[in-house]
Amino acid sequence: MSHDEAPARRGRGRRPAAEVRASVLRAAAGLLLNSGIRAVTFDRVATAAGSSKMTLYKWWPSAGALAAEAFFAHSAQQLEFPDTGDIRADLTSQLRAFVRLLNRDGTGAVIAGLIGNAQTDPELSAAFSKHYSAPRRALALAAFEKARERGQLRDDIDLGILVDQLWGACYNRLLIPDAPLDEAYAVALVNNALDGAGPNPARRPGSRG
Template sequence: MITSQSSLRRSERSRRATLDAALELCTEKGYGRVTVEAIAARAGVSKKTIYRWWSSKGAVLLEAFVDAFVGATPFVDTGDIALDLRTHINSAVKLTSTPPYGPAYAGILSEMHYDDALAEAVQEQLVGPRFAAAEARLAKAQEQGQVPAGADLPLAVEMLYGPVYYRHVLRKPPQDEATVATLVDHVLRSLGAAPDGPRGALPGTVPRPASGDLS
């Protein structure tokens, strides 16, 4: 039993060292210059160990990114759907636009167009679960009376994430908090969310810039 527990601890240390090494190298050299050999050398593990757990460097970096993304972008429920969506999107923008996770995310998005296995893994490990979590939070808002019962929640999720993805792919400056607030406001209004408050503002909305640039 003691040997088994020790082995598990060593495996987790090796896994974490591999993920950290991949992120460091991606930030230092760029995704395209990272190799499994370099990851193994930096992590102090063998290539055989890496290939036993992952199929490619893309798979390594995807796991590192998903680990961080899920932890940094929870769907909390404060009872204010606008506030909660802003918190989530702002956290997602920050994580995907700054090292060490920004360079990894950019590389994964590029590589998945040429690697079908990686594209499938992105859908299974990142996109699918995050979309489901976003829909679940919006569904809870429906139960709370903040979003109409007939609202198209899957479309709303695409509308929320679409501008974030668009800016990242085209390497435009990431959204600031005011632009994210405008985005959330527009999406909720498109769902027919009932205005609230003396000035007809949605719950948790903040004044938005006159330009209202969502792109």
């Protein structure tokens, strides 16, 4: 083969930063889901991702912060909020998906571990809020705002409290497992919340007030 015919060879330059970051997040998520939050150390993640610890220190203030972002990257697509125009159907679908995630392959234990460690790790706490809980809350609030504009929720309902009622109840059963956390519970939560939050029904004949 002549010099002109020789195939082009890719240089040994650095991988693009986005590619490295994605690889690190995948490696961290794998360790987190398989072995728990204590397994997510910069040493182990760097080895699994084929990266350097210095790169990880540059991008994340702590291993806990990395674990929180990795979990969000892993779960974001599974927790997308549908928008069919029917808030009861959309909310039921989303909350059931959330419950399925919590019950899948130890994921609930991972979230419980992140929440527990966040109580004493401010960097993990900030990352959990930024990359996981705050974006999820914003999606729910946006969906509720649209529902209110369509007349499916009362004008005076506190949408933030409605979020707390629904997802907070799931977290409560996750962290305090005195009762089952299953899809039937998710459906009941939606029905209980919306039957109280929907437009006021016409007053029955003979009712007071």
